[in-house]
Amino acid sequence: MASVNRTAYIYVQDHFAGLLKDTDDGYLFQYDENYLQSTNPLPNVAVKPLALAMGI
Numbered sequence: 001m002a003s004v005n006r007t008a009y010i011y012v013q014d015h016f017a018g019l020l021k022d023t024d025d026g027y028l029f030q031y032d033e034n035y036l037q038s039t040n041p042l043p044n045v046a047v048k049p050l051a052l053a054m055g056i
Contacts, residue, residue, distance in 0.1 A: 012042050 002023035010017045010029070015038070018031040035041050 017041075 002025040004021045004023050006022040008020040010020050015035060016032055017035045018029060021028045021030075
């Protein structure tokens with residue numbers, strides 16, 4: 001398992017969307033479950049497509 005060097009808290013229009021982690025293996029983005037279940041979550045396409053995160 002790669003160690004995490006840095007963590008960024010990602011917000012989309014003032015709503016917490018997830019975490020971007022800088023690891024030994026590269027970058028990892030994970031959407032916050034509450035954000036995915038919110039009404040009409042906006043995708044953070046610069047990091048990870050929303051459909052992929054939601055399994056669509």
